[in-house]
Amino acid sequence: MAKELIKGNTAVAEAALRAGLQAYFGYPITPQTELLEHLSARMPELGRPFVQAESELGAINMVYGAACTGKRVMTSSSSPGVSLMMEGLSYIAGTEVPAVLVDVVRGGPGLGNIAPAQGDYNQIVHGGGHGDYHMLVLAPASVQEAVDLTVLAFDLAEKYRNLVAVLLDGSIGQMMEPAELPPMQPLKDDVPDWAVRGTQGGEKRILTSINLDPPAQEVMNLRLMTRWQEIEKNEVRYKGYFLDDAEYIVVGFGTAGRVSLSAVRAAREKGIKVGLLRPITVAPFPNDVLDELTEQAKAFLVVEMNAGQMLEDVRLVVRGRKPVEFFGRMGGVVPFPDEVLTEIERLVKEPLTTEGHPRDRWLARLRETIG
Amino acid sequence: MVVTDKPTKIVYHRPQALENVVTHYCPGCTHGVAHRLVAEVLDEMGETENTIGVASVGCSVFAYNYFDIDFVEAAHGRAPAMATGIKRVYPDRTVFTYQGDGDLASIGTAEIVHAAGRGERLTVIFINNANYGMTGGQMAPTTLPGQKTSSSPTGRDVKRQGFPIQMAEMLSTLEGASYVVRRSLHNSREVRRAKKAIRTAFEVQKHDLGFSLVELLSTCPTNWGMTPPQAREWIDSTMINAFPLGDYKISSAVADLEI
Numbered sequence: 001m002a003k004e005l006i007k008g009n010t011a012v013a014e015a016a017l018r019a020g021l022q023a024y025f026g027y028p029i030t031p032q033t034e035l036l037e038h039l040s041a042r043m044p045e046l047g048r049p050f051v052q053a054e055s056e057l058g059a060i061n062m063v064y065g066a067a068c069t070g071k072r073v074m075t076s077s078s079s080p081g082v083s084l085m086m087e088g089l090s091y092i093a094g095t096e097v098p099a100v101l102v103d104v105v106r107g108g109p110g111l112g113n114i115a116p117a118q119g120d121y122n123q124i125v126h127g128g129g130h131g132d133y134h135m136l137v138l139a140p141a142s143v144q145e146a147v148d149l150t151v152l153a154f155d156l157a158e159k160y161r162n163l164v165a166v167l168l169d170g171s172i173g174q175m176m177e178p179a180e181l182p183p184m185q186p187l188k189d190d191v192p193d194w195a196v197r198g199t200q201g202g203e204k205r206i207l208t209s210i211n212l213d214p215p216a217q218e219v220m221n222l223r224l225m226t227r228w229q230e231i232e233k234n235e236v237r238y239k240g241y242f243l244d245d246a247e248y249i250v251v252g253f254g255t256a257g258r259v260s261l262s263a264v265r266a267a268r269e270k271g272i273k274v275g276l277l278r279p280i281t282v283a284p285f286p287n288d289v290l291d292e293l294t295e296q297a298k299a300f301l302v303v304e305m306n307a308g309q310m311l312e313d314v315r316l317v318v319r320g321r322k323p324v325e326f327f328g329r330m331g332g333v334v335p336f337p338d339e340v341l342t343e344i345e346r347l348v349k350e351p352l353t354t355e356g357h358p359r360d361r362w363l364a365r366l367r368e369t370i371g
Numbered sequence: 372m373v374v375t376d377k378p379t380k381i382v383y384h385r386p387q388a389l390e391n392v393v394t395h396y397c398p399g400c401t402h403g404v405a406h407r408l409v410a411e412v413l414d415e416m417g418e419t420e421n422t423i424g425v426a427s428v429g430c431s432v433f434a435y436n437y438f439d440i441d442f443v444e445a446a447h448g449r450a451p452a453m454a455t456g457i458k459r460v461y462p463d464r465t466v467f468t469y470q471g472d473g474d475l476a477s478i479g480t481a482e483i484v485h486a487a488g489r490g491e492r493l494t495v496i497f498i499n500n501a502n503y504g505m506t507g508g509q510m511a512p513t514t515l516p517g518q519k520t521s522s523s524p525t526g527r528d529v530k531r532q533g534f535p536i537q538m539a540e541m542l543s544t545l546e547g548a549s550y551v552v553r554r555s556l557h558n559s560r561e562v563r564r565a566k567k568a569i570r571t572a573f574e575v576q577k578h579d580l581g582f583s584l585v586e587l588l589s590t591c592p593t594n595w596g597m598t599p600p601q602a603r604e605w606i607d608s609t610m611i612n613a614f615p616l617g618d619y620k621i622s623s624a625v626a627d628l629e630i
Binding site for chain 2: 022023049054055057058059061062063064066067068069071073087088091095196198200201204205206207208209
């Protein structure tokens with residue numbers, strides 16, 4: 001199929017549809033709305049359910065119900081809307097039914113703004129909803145990657161009966177670039193045994209997240225954690241750039257990773273031996289490769305569009321063995337490659353330390369820049 | 372033992388849609404009656420094996436233990452949204468929610484109003500017992516003015532705690548709602564009328580005529596601090612005045628329905 005110039009949100013919607021999306025439930029919110037709009041036309045065209053819900057709470061609970069039928073279902077939203085969905089996400093996780101969430105992240109906290117940001121990392125990667133559960137989180141850095149990962153998201157959700165989130169930032173959602181859409185897949189005609197459909201003469205099925213008996217609930221928690229270990233073993237994805245001889249390593253996901261790549265290329269032209277590690281799955285996090293890189297690196301620079309949320313995951317792996325520095329922009333400000341290049345150069349020139357917290361040093365520098 | 376040659380006729384038996392299990396509901400509570408009516412109607416309509424139920428949060432959180440049908444358990448108040456997701460995927464299945472007043476009239480008002488507004492082809496069984504039963508009898512949106520509960524210990528003061536919400540009346544104003552009625556379970560006459568209404572509500576769904584809801588006034592002797600007969604009497608003498616029984620919305624298509 002030929003490439004076409006297409007907006008990220010529209011591309012994700014069309015990719016989901018072609019991956020066999022059987023029901024969509026959502027609520028309008030910028031910068032995600034084109035996704036819902038595209039499906040509002042395409043789903044009915046194909047005779048598939050589309051509901052614009054009364055709220056994100058409504059939407060995620062419609063997804064919950066439809067997910068209990070074992071069909072391919074998804075919702076999409078942006079940060080404040082995703083906050084509202086946390087209740088439903090916890091229930092979906094607790095009921096062990098598959099579903100896909102697309103989060104097109106905007107600036108926060110609160111209403112914040114509608115500019116691109118990565119401030120949802122913690123609520124998506126480290127919970128948000130109550131109880132011990134993990135979402136598998138895919139973080140694309142281009143429209144093409146968003147398309148490919150959306151298709152993958154459905155397969156992974158079904159394979160593990162687990163929630164899968166596609167974590168875009170607003171710029172990937174809003175940006176137009178050439179991308180090749182996947183071929184139209186036929187809809188699944190089978191449903192898993194556990195899915196409700198009416199007993200049709202057989203044994204009844206109950207899908208619930210309640211278990212009043214603590215030891216039994218603990219067994220259920222253990223099952224979730226065992227599944228997550230399996231996911232950690234099988235599903236880590238990342239992309240490395242110029243890592244072979246890299247002395248300095250930048251770590252960034254999504255748009256921050258993409259901006260950092262431009263900076264890394266510019267630094268290479270200046271003769272700096274710097275590489276980029278871009279996690280594609282931010283959950284599970286690419287711990288092993290980062291651990292190996294810790295041996296080889298002189299220092300790390302973590303770049304994010306938040307106040308250092310993935311930074312903590314990097315620090316957990318590096319464990320003070322090498323200096324880690326941080327550069328971030330918050331509130332919907334997207335860093336320029338030049339800013340990241342300056343940080344890379346600072347890493348090479350200035351004395352580094354493994355003491356203290358990189359966030360404190362970054363905040364001190366940021367105060368000087370933006371007051 | 373009397374042996375007779377006369378052929379025996381079974382006049383009463385457990386509906387196929389109900390499990391043979393011991394109840395966890397309190398003595399004198401009418402949840403069991405409501406469960407049985409739903410089960411009888413589904414059996415009579417031949418829908419038992421074609422039905423998906425949505426349980427809610429409250430005393431009936433374990434409703435699925437009593438019904439021998441496919442069931443899911445919703446988050447508090449979200450049953451109509453969850454049921455929407457199921458019904459949209461399976462338009463040919465019978466889908467119903469079973470919700471109490473804390474669930475439907477408080478935390479779940481947005482979900483119920485919009486499910487009705489969209490005219491979702493769902494049947495809602497709404498149990499109104501004027502308090503939060505499961506958590507121990509706190510004030511609900513349906514608690515009557517002056518009624519003592521564990522969170523309105525001196526009686527509901529409408530100046531501070533507002534007025535009861537009449538859900539059937541409110542939902543009946545919505546175009547998408549096709550059948551909205553209020554019945555009671557406090558005596559055998561009303562139980563029979565309730566069953567008829569539940570049958571109609573499920574027929575509305577089966578005939579694709581839109582949203583249907585049956586509100587059922589239900590006893591809660593434990594939390595009302597009454598004996599079961601006193602509780603039934605309180606519905607008759609007091610609760611019914613705040614929540615009058617009646618047909619609040621019967622669309623013309625439903626009126627034409629012959630059952």
